[in-house]
Amino acid sequence: MTVTSRPWDGAAVGQWLDHRIQAARLDQAAADRRGYEAQDDYDKAAAEEWVCRALQAGGKADDQAAFALHVKSLLAREEYRTTGIYDDRRFDRNVRATLRRIAKMTKANEGFENRLRYQRPA
Structure with missing residues (x-):
């Protein structure tokens, strides 16, 4: 762990996870409406939702x-x-990238x- 100037805010992390789940669900719905050519976008959004739900279910955001x-x-x-x-492989790859x-x-x-709903990848 690196030493940061501001303390860890578990509540902010929890809120961020909530917002990312909502954004991922909206992205999945939009990709689903676009059809076949948006399957990659759907899997990417599904991976982000899966990751955020798994992290939220862990209950470790406070530390x-x-x-x-x-x-x-x-x-x-x-x-x-x-x-x-x-695509399972594409989903796994997107889960790992998100993690x-x-x-x-x-x-x-x-x-x-x-x-924000749309975030630039880090």
Whole structure:
């Protein structure tokens, strides 16, 4: 863990996860309406929703070290099971990318204040 100038805010992390789940669900609905050519977008949004739900269900957002360990344990999994996706390998790849992005955010303790629907990848 790096030493940051501001303290870890577990409530902000929880709110960020809530907002990302809502945004991912909206992105899935939009991709579903666009049809076949948007299957990759659907899987990417489904992966983000899966990650945020898994992190939220862990209940470790109040402690930075515990949250980072939870992200690391999810990254160590062999595969990620879910239904309703188009391509399992693409979904797994997007889950890992999302987990790595959240791991960087956790380590730096920044980015959780951004609650916009569309976010630039880090």
